[in-house]
Amino acid sequence: MPAAHVRRRHRLILTVAASIGALLLSSCSVLAPEKNTETSASAEIVGDVPAELKDFYTQPVTWTTCNGGFQCAEVKVPLDYEKPGDDSIKLSAIRLPASGKRLGAMLVNPGGPGGSGVNMVKDGAQTYFSDKLRGAYDVVGFDPRGVQRSAGVKCLDDAQTDAARQQDFDLSTDAGFAAAEAETKKQSELCQKNSGSELAHIDTVSSARDLDILRAIVGDKQLNYMGFSYGTKLGATYAGLFPDRVGKFSLDGAMDPSLDIDGVSMGQAVGFENALRAWAADCLTGTDCPVSGTVDDAMGQIQELNGVYAATPQQTPEGRVVTGTEFTGALAFGMYSTDLWEPLKGALTQAFAGDASGMLMLADFSADRDSSGVYNSNTSAAFTAINCLDYPMNSDTAHMREQAELLKKAAPTFGDLLSYSGLTCKYWPYKATGKPAPISAAGAGPILVIGTTGDPATPYPWAQDLAKQLDSGVLVTWKGEGHTAYGRSNECLTSTVDAYFVDGKVPASGTSC
Structure with a gap:
């Protein structure tokens, strides 16, 4: 929009x-608070990061029980990664703890750009993600920078x-063009007036770097991630920046x-x-x-x-x-x-x-x-x-x-x-x-790239192309209509994704459901 x-x-x-x-x-x-738990990432979890960013990776984070069974937190990240010692912003996050034998945390992004991962998890995690997946992973939603609760852009x-x-x-x-141009100019000026200089840093590369801080905050050496639509662009960007930190990755409705x-x-x-x-x-x-x-x-x-x-x-x-x-x-x-x-x-x-x-x-x-x-x-x-x-x-x-x-x-x-x-x-x-x-994300582990044959918003050829670009891309196809697949397709697709995340079974590239 x-x-x-x-x-x-x-x-x-x-x-x-x-x-x-x-x-x-x-x-x-x-997101009603109930009680608090404080965590911070160890050096082993953080890994090799620039010295000027270490404090962000190791910051103490308070997870507050909220909304009955969820935990909420705010995580500080640099506004400008070129000048991390200057201003910072806070990202809002929520997690649903794993209900069974925990393998780690899985961060999710619903798309947009501009979609709220907090809303997605808060309102849909218990029905959208399978019992098997929720049993093994904390499902973690976050509002990316500029979105709603995370230094949200105002226009x-x-x-x-x-x-x-x-x-x-x-x-x-x-x-008509002149009138539209004048309206566009007016609205752009309102965005600048109401949001300020933060607008200069509401970009996907910065959000991908935020993801790596979030990876450490949730306690994982490698990032486990499920991105939908624009979330596939965010995930692929992360994989390109940090290929050695790619854990289980699903890019669904690929750009x-x-x-x-x-x-x-x-x-x-x-x-x-x-x-x-x-x-x-x-x-x-x-x-x-x-x-x-x-x-x-x-x-x-x-x-x-x-x-x-x-x-x-x-x-x-x-x-x-x-x-x-x-x-x-x-x-x-x-x-x-x-x-x-x-x-x-x-x-x-x-x-x-x-x-x-x-x-x-x-x-x-x-x-x-x-x-x-x-x-x-x-x-x-x-x-x-x-x-x-x-x-x-x-x-x-x-x-x-x-x-x-x-x-x-x-x-x-x-x-x-x-x-x-x-x-x-x-x-x-x-x-x-x-x-x-x-x-290409050379050096990353297998990355699932999911395409829906009748997807209007992220057409199927985009998934084919992304799977080819990624050195370790694994194309999985759902023959269906509508946008994205996991959570709305069929048992074949769900079980394929779940087996990859939980059992470590990488499907054959070209798998079709």
């Missing part, structure tokens, strides 16, 4: 939760976010770290287009489907309705409107899980009948907005902050318009949503520090 909300405006749609199930469970409930308040989502600009026109932002946008646009076709094919075989004819006919009907919303945003009974961008975003949200196919069917049925309420509900859910108008996370702001540092973006107008045409041709429904990526960060106060490149 970008800093500004515009028509034909890039919105990089990487999931903000490991699965829709985890997203449905996420909340902002209080817009709730009212400003609502207002931004009500705007839609046609970037194919000079007037290809070698892709630039144009490559990411094209892959996602085609991925969501293919997913909507799969939804339409399924819908047409059932009853009460709001579209008719062939799959091509159905796609045309949805695109025509989307055009109506783009031309004239549709008002809901509560007085809010659904723009063309919100309509397309709601369609995209419905592609994350087959559990959302039926709600999307209902929302589209309403929309074809002239009622935008269902599409607004899906759009709100995607934005983590509740019915009272409160946004329960800072995912949108963190998403922008991280991507603007991770990806050098071309903000030349001619280049962006050329890319927009290519996206529209490749993905008539979703191309507009994923175009004009360079505008998102054109006025960002800090230049990108990331450089997309392949990651």
Whole structure:
């Protein structure tokens, strides 16, 4: 989700939760403290680290019993790893202790960028991860730097976010582009005003270095890690920096770290287009489907309705409107899980009948907005902050318009949503520090790379490519629809991953479930 909300405006749609199930469970409930336990890492656990960072690795950390059966803590990390003696920030973490014979801790990241690992574990660990995995590992969630409880990025308040989502600009026109550019500039300035210089260090490489401090804090010589969607990029970055400290690793819904932002946008646009076709094919075989004819006919009907919303945003009974961008975003949200196919069917049925309420509900859910108008996370702001540092973006107008045409041709429904990526960060106060490149992680142990054949947000070819890049990559495939696999696929996939983490059984590369 970008800093500004515009028509034909890039919105990089990487999931903000490991699965829709985890997203449905996420909340902002209080982490109520009960009692304390203090720990600190030994020199043996820490390993060889720069002298100026040793105090961060060996810091005493108080784990407080919270939320009935969980333990919560804050961990100090350098704001700037080039100047670790200057400012520091605190990362929020939560763990569910292993219920059986403990093998170690497993850190998890749900994606985004901007998803809360604290929420994922607090609200979903006991149902999302298998009994076998929870028996052997402490499941540890953390909010990465810039996310929610960990020096969370602040840009817009709730009212400003609502207002931004009500705007839609046609970037194919000079007037529309100028208006969108002005809005982007204003919102970037608000991010700088409300977040300050911390924005310069909300990047994936810094988060990967944070992971190594967290590894020591939880008491492991090697990092055991399960990352979903963007979490695979974070995990692969860690493996590239610290290959000898890679323990059991699962990268699910894999991103290809070698892709630039144009490559990411094209892959996602085609991925969501293919997913909507799969939804339409399924819908047409059932009853009460709001579209008719062939799959091509159905796609045309949805695109025509989307055009109506783009031309004239549709008002809901509560007085809010659904723009063309919100309509397309709601369609995209419905592609994350087959559990959302039926709600999307209902929302589209309403929309074809002239009622935008269902599409607004899906759009709100995607934005983590509740019915009272409160946004329960800072995912949108963190998403922008991280991507603007991770990806050098071309903000030349001619280049962006050329890319927009290519996206529209490749993905008539979703191309507009994923175009004009360079505008998102054109006025960002800090230049990108990331450089997309392949990651080999030479010397690391076997790393599972999991791809779902019908994944819209992280298309299956990305998993194939990452598995090839990693010297020790092991490709595991789930033949299914939706985003990511573990926790929402089948027993074959679950048992394969569990056997790797718990029993040390590395599957054959190319294993398919």
